[in-house]
Amino acid sequence: MAEWTVLFAVAAAYAVGSLSFAVLVSRLMGLSDPRTYGSKNPGATNVLRSGNKAAAAVTLLLDGFKGWLPVWAVAQWGEAWGLGPATLGLVGLAAFLGHLFPVFFGFKGGKGVATAAGVLLGFEPWLGLAVLLSWVSVAVFTRYSSLAAIVAAVFAPFFYLFGDGVAWDVAAPVALAVGAMGVLLLWRHAANIQRLIAGQESRIGSQKK
Structure with missing residues (x-):
C-alpha cells in the first residue's frame, strides 16, 4: 500500500509540474506562444519579453505554486499517508x-527556476526565501x-546543508x-x-525579436 501511495504522490507531482x-x-491572454520568440523558453522571463508584465507575473507565480503545492501536501499529510523524507524529496x-x-507539451519545457523556488519553499520556507533573495540580489544588480x-542554483545546496541544526534538520533525500x-x-x-561569457546574453526586460 505504501509503495502505491509513493508512486501516486510522485506521479501527481510530475503531472502538476507538467502544466x-x-x-x-x-x-488565455491572447499573446504569442513564448516558444516562438526570444529565447523560446516557456518561462516567466521569456513571457516578459512579450511586453506584458502581468502575464509574466502570473506565469512566475503559477510556476512557483506548482512546485510548492505537491511538496507542501506531502509535508502536511505525508505522515498520515505513511510517507517520509524520501517521498518528500522525490x-x-x-x-x-x-x-x-x-x-x-511534448516533453519540451522551461528551465525550471520558478518551479525550483517553489519546491524549495515547500521543503523549508526559510531555505526558499534565502535562495530567492540570492536570485533577486543578482538580478537587480x-x-x-x-x-x-545560476548563482541561486549553486548556493541552494550549500544553504540547505549550512542550515542544519540551526533553521532545520537536514534530511538526506531532500539534500539529494x-x-x-x-x-x-x-x-x-x-x-x-x-x-554570458561572450557578452551576448539578453537582460531582463529586453523585448522579443
Whole structure:
C-alpha cells in the first residue's frame, strides 16, 4: 500500500509540474506562444519579453505554486499517508522534472527556476526565501535573469546543508533532491553561460525579436 501511495504522490507531482503556465497564460491572454520568440523558453522571463508584465507575473507565480503545492501536501499529510523524507524529496524532484519535461507539451519545457523556488519553499520556507533573495540580489544588480538563476542554483545546496541544526534538520533525500535540481538548472542554462561569457546574453526586460 505504501509503495502505491509513493508512486501516486510522485506521479501527481510530475503531472502538476507538467502544466506549462507560460504557454497556458499566454493563450488565455491572447499573446504569442513564448516558444516562438526570444529565447523560446516557456518561462516567466521569456513571457516578459512579450511586453506584458502581468502575464509574466502570473506565469512566475503559477510556476512557483506548482512546485510548492505537491511538496507542501506531502509535508502536511505525508505522515498520515505513511510517507517520509524520501517521498518528500522525490515529489519535489518530480514536480521540477515535470516543468523541464512536461508530458502535456511534448516533453519540451522551461528551465525550471520558478518551479525550483517553489519546491524549495515547500521543503523549508526559510531555505526558499534565502535562495530567492540570492536570485533577486543578482538580478537587480546585473539584470541578467540567467546569471541570477545560476548563482541561486549553486548556493541552494550549500544553504540547505549550512542550515542544519540551526533553521532545520537536514534530511538526506531532500539534500539529494536540492543538489539534483541545482545540477539540472546549470545544465539547462548551459547556453546562457556561453552567452554570458561572450557578452551576448539578453537582460531582463529586453523585448522579443
